[in-house]
Amino acid sequence: MLVIALVSTLALAACTSSASDEAADDGDLNLIVPSAPASWDTRQTGSLTLAAQLLVNEPLMTYQADGAVVPNLASAVANPSLTVYEYTLAEGITFSDGSPLTVEDVKFSYELHSAADSTSYTAAAWSQVESIETSGNDKIVITLKAPDPQFRYTIAKVGIVSKAYYDEHGDAVGTPDVPQIGTGPYLFDRFVPQSETTLVPNPDYRGEKPRFKSITMKVAKDDAARVVALQTGEFDGVVSPPLSQIASFEDLDGFTGQEAPDFGLYRINFDTKKAPFDDVHVRKAIMHATNRQALVDGIFAGQATVAPTLVPESIMAAAGDPAEVKQAYVELESDLAFDLDAARAELEQSSRPDGFDLEIPVDQGDPSQSLIAQTIGQDLAEIGINITVKAMDQQGHGDAVYFKHTADGLSIDSWNGGTPDPLNIPKNTLLPGLFGNVAQYDNPEVTELLDAYQALDVEDPTRVPVLLKALSISGDDLPMVPLFTPKVFAFFKDGMELKNFDTFWYMTRWTDNLTTS
Structure with a gap:
């Protein structure tokens, strides 16, 4: 039995189980995943969930x-x-x-x-x-x-997706009773929202016969269950596990690791439309009270890089002059120094000089969010900001942070770059009205610069300086604190490998790249 853990928000819906009779030669592939969507409606999936979605749609x-x-x-x-x-x-x-x-x-x-x-x-x-x-x-x-x-x-x-199918079933498409349909090599066979999904081959697929008899993707109950599943042989691998568990997987006998730099980051978001986070002095106080290097060393065992801004330096340098980018990043980093005295001074100038209480929502599917919140909470307490952490399921967290903005105003999340272009994260997190702009940030000058970047030819040498200026201005406004850029890892049983593994593996037809010996 083959098994992998794919970092996707994965889960699926029921379709023709009889398709399993058309199984290919590589048997069943059982996958552990960190989280799963509430529905396989195409609007509720993205980023790493595409590892499953694009096999069907x-x-x-x-x-x-x-x-x-x-x-x-x-x-x-x-x-x-x-x-x-x-x-x-x-x-x-x-x-x-x-x-x-x-x-x-x-x-x-x-x-x-x-x-x-x-x-x-x-x-x-x-x-x-x-x-x-x-x-x-x-x-x-x-x-x-x-x-x-x-x-x-x-x-x-x-x-x-099929228009006729949506016309017939409406918002029920993608739920357990109304499985999504597509043109791909696999079908949705079983779906337990936010928990478990099974894919089976599409017997009428026009192309090469799908390799696996079934692909099951299941969310582990907790970190311990994830490791035990590999130890017991129930699962054969893990792709993009939580960074806090990398050492545990490295210690497992019979597994070989792969790693690649990520295009994404963890960040602290401030809802700039809500008091007290509409006050830049409050935001700067929290920024100076956040020891980002301690988070990297303590929670992630050094398997990440402190982030001076929203775009990893390697991604930006690949698109522009590396020396110019390096200098800009040194300047950006200097503005984000951990300094409790500076934090206290900023808070004294703010609308809340005596501090305040704060509830931070975290997605229970990403244990790192809770660890980050609890760790920064220790230093925030030193300046009079007392936090409690509220774990929520994916849908509740999404409503509180991204859609309905019902949270107190500070949140922690990870945002994955969706394309190899350095514009990806700034565009999605700084332009007003977009899903990733949790801060509800709106600076016309930054918007104008991002629009100007998009209008330039990809070979134009002025593109990167334009983007760097936008990042500098938004850095001064501080709608969010960039924390660190993680690495991505995969661990498979000896003899298994995901070829061409990198941060965008989920956009490819990855089942063709999974090799065994």
């Missing part, structure tokens, strides 16, 4: 490990200008219920995310879309309001 274009984006459901793509994308749909493709894939299905799939009132986790990636139109029976034309160097990755991350 295929995209028009597929991301490759070398960074290329190549046709999949599309037979051809054209870019008449920097703002127009034309895709020609391949012929003869069907959904798992036998119905044909049409351009109307593609248009509908994209409008689920691009609609003005969309609650999609990936709505930010569609914010530049001006129109989505069909042309004839085989062409979809997307026009952007302005150039967006990341848009090609957006197409590679959005799985296509």
Whole structure:
């Protein structure tokens, strides 16, 4: 039996279990995952959850490990200008219920995310879309309001769904009783929301026969259960486990580790629309009272790098002048010094000079959030800010922090870069109205700079300086405190390996890259 743990918010829905009779030769693949969505509705998945979603709901274009984006459901793509994308749909493709894939299905799939009132986790990636139109029976034309160097990755991350199926079932699609359907090599077979999912082969898949008889993805109850599952042989591996557990996995006999730098970060968010976090002195007090290096050393055993800003230096340096980037990052880091005396001085200048009590919500699917909150709470107490930590399930945490903003105003989360472009995290977390902008931050100068970056050609040498200026200004405003950039790890039983493992592995057809010997 083969098993892996994939860092995805994974879970699935029931479909034709009889498809398991069409099993391939590699047996059952059982996966431990850190969390699972409440629904497999395409709007409620994103980032690492795509490791499962895109096996069922295929995209028009597929991301490759070398960074290329190549046709999949599309037979051809054209870019008449920097703002127009034309895709020609391949012929003869069907959904798992036998119905044909049409351009109307593609248009509908994209409008689920691009609609003005969309609650999609990936709505930010569609914010530049001006129109989505069909042309004839085989062409979809997307026009952007302005150039967006990341848009090609957006197409590679959005799985296509059936319009007729959504018309029939509405918001029930993706739940246990109404499994999502797609054109991919696997079907949703079993789904327990926020807990467990099973995929089985699509017997009518047009391409190469799926490798695994089934793929089961299950959330461990706690950290101890995750390690025990590997020790007992119930599971054969773990991909992207919590950093706090890396040492435990390194000590396990019979397992080989892989690692890669991540494009993402942990951060402290301040809701700038709520008192007292509308006061920059309160925000700076908390920033100076946060010992980021101690978090890296104590919680993550050094398996992360303190973050001077929202973009890892290696990602920024790859897009610009490394020497210029290095100097800018030194300056950004100098503004984030841990200094309790400076923290007290800032608080004395604030609207809450005597301190205050604070409840911090954390996602129970990410144990690191709770550890970070409890650790910074010790230093915050030194300056008169007393915290309590409230563990919440994924849906409750999402409402409190991202959608309904019912939390007290300070939260801790991790934000994964969704594309290799350095704009990804700044755009999603600094532009007003977007899902990742937990701070509800709105600085017109920063918005103008980010828009200017998007309008520049990817080879333009002025792009990186523009982005660095935006990061410097937002750093002074301090809507959030960048904490650290983690590494990503995978541990498999000896003889198993996930080829081309990197921070964007979940965007690829990763089942083809999983090797055994």
